[in-house]
Amino acid sequence: MHVVKASDQSPPSLLSGDNRVRLEYWLAAQAGASRVTVTEDGRLGGGAISLNLAVTLDIVGGPLAGRHACVLRAEGGGRISASIGKLREFVVLRAAFAAGVMAPEPLFGCDDPAVLGHDFYIMRRAEGLGAGHAVTRSEAAQPELARELGRQLGLLHRITPDTEGLERLGEAPDCPAQETLAQYRRWFGDLGRRDPVIAWGLRWLEVNAPLPGAVVLCHRDFRTGNYLVKDGALTAILDWEFAGFSDPMEDLGWFCSRSWRFRRPDREAGGIADRAEFYAGYEETSGRRVDPARVAYWETAAYLRWAAVAVEQGLRHSSGAERSLELALTGRMLPEIEMDMLRHLRTIGALGGMAADAVEKVA
Amino acid sequence: MRANPDARGLLEIAASTFRADVLPHVAPEARFAALMVANALEIAERELKGLDAAGHSMLGALALLYGEDADDVLSGDDLRKRVEALQHRLCIEIAAGDFDQEGQGVLMDALEAIVEARLGISNPKALG
Structure with a gap:
């Protein structure tokens, strides 16, 4: 469940005192309302990287007049390399919603640090x-x-x-596979020369990279x-x-990964x-x-991406940037993710292998 | 001088007591954190107990590729350094394309054995 929990862990001061007043003024101006009242309903889960607050907006006047159950999503303690920042997320959400995707409707986005200090946006709350x-x-x-x-x-x-x-x-990248590979090499850095499973995954992605198609x-x-x-x-x-x-096959590979x-x-x-x-x-x-062969390629990429994220999460804890048992344990998930990748490679190997001519290749 | 019980002994009894006597009474809102604590204690316990054994398994897996003897007498830091050196060598060879055409079967066997040794510490349930 998108759980509403009592804020028993490190309660965010995001909406305390002046912040709430500034937010309410800013929202009133954005909504063309005479007054907006923000009530905090608690912190929501899924906030390893972002801070999610359940809020209710009572809007007086303007086109959005009424009561709205919403989520305020703000930049969390530390961004990780793969995340895109709250304003860009807002823009993506708007495009997806407009295309008819069942995304929560985005209502307000803000990149003015004078309001809450962080970029944030507000969307409708789904159940x-x-x-x-x-x-x-x-x-x-x-x-x-x-x-x-x-x-x-x-x-x-x-x-x-x-x-x-x-x-x-x-x-947009000309060749998503090559772009991804370059990005992973940056993310893993030295680990690609110390961990042979990561090294093999990177090599496999390089040798089997498909020709660019739709982006x-x-x-x-x-x-x-x-x-x-x-x-x-x-x-x-x-x-x-x-x-x-x-x-597009990247999202399908990610969804189906072990x-x-x-x-x-x-x-x-x-x-x-x-x-x-x-x-x-x-x-x-x-x-x-x-294209199942492309999906299989991107599924290999999915394990490496998740491995890189897990390593980075662990380092966020170990470096002292953000002390957290959850982050520390995520760092220790690396062998599990690697084993999933090896199982995947065994499976597609048994199916005839990518190294054959299942996909037209760059190399 | 070694205290008795030592760190390993303390961790072992702390982890089992936590799981048997504390976890069942934890309030729902703290259960996720409590499960993480139990998990962390058990990983630490397995690591203290089994790091050298995992190192020897990894050395054995790498010996498959290099035809060297898995040196059973190494332990502690010496063992770790030996494993690291062989893993580094393997990374360089992989990146240079040495396994692009042949040897993938032996490589996959070695990689699986290496990961299994690490999984035995971090999450034995995932060994399947």
Whole structure:
């Protein structure tokens, strides 16, 4: 569940005293309202990197007059390399919402440090269960949910780099695979010369890199655990902080990777159903066919990306930048992620291998 | 002088007491943190107990590739340095493309054995 918890852990001072007053004035101006009252409802989960506050806005006057259950999402303690900053996230959310994706409706975005000190935005609050272990608990498979998630991803992938308003995201890469490889090399740094599993993963990505194809807006953390479900139906897709332009098959590989199947590693589409359901939904709305060999390539990339993030999270703790047991333990997940990658490579090797001619290659 | 019980002994009893006597009584809002504490204590316990054994397993896996004897007498820092040196050599060879055409079977076996040794400490449940 997108749990509302009492703020028993390091209560954020984000809305204390003057901050709240400044926020209310700023919101009134933005909403063309005579008055806005902000009530804090507690801190929400899913805030390893961002700070999520549940808030209620009471808006008097203007087009948005009324009461709105919302989430205020602000820059957290420390950004990690893969995240894009709150204003860019707001822009992405707006584009996705406009394209009909079931993203929470973004209402206000702010990059004026005079208001809260951090960039932040406010979106509508969605209801439902989010935690991966809860979503994958069901004894029966959830083919309709997988199909709907595929449809939603397909809608998102209709957004191309020339879409108005997405200039903030920067240039789209000419060759997503090569761009990704260069980025991973930077992220891993010295570890690529000390850990042979990482070294092999990087080499494999280099040798098997597919030729560039379509480049679209990708979510880049589209997985079980980052969407909400109520009564078995999808209510919202969350956590847009890693979004960017890439090969559309990257999001499919990430969704299907072993890392996000939770209780049901046998259900390859996010622990909820078979890939076929997810792929079929995707093809309904995206206007393109799923390319399983490319998905397999990006699934290898997914393990390396998650490995890099886990290493960085661990270092955030160890360096003293942000002391946290959760971050420390995430750092210790590296062998588990590596084992998942090796299992994946074994599986696709047994299927004939990528090194054959499954995909047209750059090299 | 070595105190008795030593660090390993203390950690072992602390971890098992925490899991048996504390965890069941933890309030729901603190349960996630308590589970993390139990997990961290158990990783530390396994590491203190099994680091050298994991090092020898890794050395054995690397010996598969290099045809050297896995040196059973090494321990502690010497063992760690030997493993690090061989892993570094392997990284360089991988990056140079030495396994692009052949030897991937042996390489995969060695990589799996290396990861299994580390998983035995960080998360034995994931050994599957």
